[in-house]
Amino acid sequence: MTIAIERGAQVVLRDKVLADGHDDHRWRSDEELAELDAAPRLRQPLMDFLRDYEIELSNPTPWTRRYAIDTLDGVHIGNCMLYDIDTVNGQCEIGIILGDRDYWSKGYGRAALRLLIAKCFEMPSMKRLYLHTLEWNARARRAFAACGFREARPVRRGGRNFIRMEIARADWQAPR
Numbered sequence: 044m045t046i047a048i049e050r051g052a053q054v055v056l057r058d059k060v061l062a063d064g065h066d067d068h069r070w071r072s073d074e075e076l077a078e079l080d081a082a083p084r085l086r087q088p089l090m091d092f093l094r095d096y097e098i099e100l101s102n103p104t105p106w107t108r109r110y111a112i113d114t115l116d117g118v119h120i121g122n123c124m125l126y127d128i129d130t131v132n133g134q135c136e137i138g139i140i141l142g143d144r145d146y147w148s149k150g151y152g153r154a155a156l157r158l159l160i161a162k163c164f165e166m167p168s169m170k171r172l173y174l175h176t177l178e179w180n181a182r183a184r185r186a187f188a189a190c191g192f193r194e195a196r197p198v199r200r201g202g203r204n205f206i207r208m209e210i211a212r213a214d215w216q217a218p219r
C-alpha cells in the first residue's frame with residue numbers, strides 16, 4: 044500500500060516504493076531527461092539498479108527526501124527530492140523531474156512543486172528553498188517562477204550555466 048504524503052487538486056506526493064524502480068531506471072537512462080537534469084545518463088543494468096534501489100529505500104538519510112509524483116488516478120509521472128536539508132541554516136535544495144513527457148507543460152510540475160514547498164515549510168526551521176536549473180531550460184524556469192521562486196544569480200558549474208532560484212518562507216503564500 045502507498046501512502047499519500049500530500050494531496051492536491053492535480054497530483055499526489057507519496058513516499059517512494061520498490062515498484063517505482065522500473066520507471067526510475069527508464070527515466071534515468073533517458074538521454075534527454077539526463078541532459079535536462081544536468082546528470083550523467085544512467086548506464087547500469089536494470090537488475091543491478093533495482094538491487095541498489097532497494098538498499099537505498101531501506102536506508103534513508105536525514106538530509107535527503109525523495110517523493111514520487113502521481114496523478115490523482117495513481118499514474119506515476121515523476122519524482123521530486125529535497126537535498127542537503129540543513130536545519131541549522133534553515134535551507135534545502137529542491138529537484139523535480141516529470142519522467143513522463145505526456146505530462147509536460149500541463150501544470151503538473153508546478154502543482155507538485157507547490158505541494159513540495161508546503162511540505163518543506165512545515166519544517167519550522169526552514170527559511171529558504173533553492174534550486175539550480177540549466178539556464179536554457181525555459182520551461183522549468185517558468186514553472187518554478189509560477190511557484191514563487193525568484194532568480195537569484197547565475198552559477199557556473201561543471202562547464203554548464205545554471206540559474207540559482209530561491210523562495211523564502213516570507214514569499215510563500217501557503218494554500219488556505
Ligand SMILES: CC(C)(COP(=O)(O)OP(=O)(O)OC[C@H]1O[C@@H](n2cnc3c(N)ncnc32)[C@H](O)[C@@H]1OP(=O)(O)O)[C@@H](O)C(=O)NCCC(=O)NCCS
Pocket residue numbers: 076079080121139140141142146147148149150151152153154175176177180181182183185186189
Ligand atoms: C520542469 C518541469 C518540472 C516543469 O513542469 P511542467 O508541468 O512541465 O511545467 P508547467 O506546466 O507547470 O509550466 C511550464 C511553463 O513553461 C512554458 N513552456 C513550455 N515550454 C516552453 C518553452 N520551450 N519555452 C518557454 N516556456 C515554455 C509553459 O507554457 C508553462 O508556462 P505558462 O503556463 O506560464 O504558460 C517538467 O517539465 C520536467 O520535469 N521536465 C523535464 C525535467 C526537467 O527539466 N527538470 C527540471 C530540472 S531543474
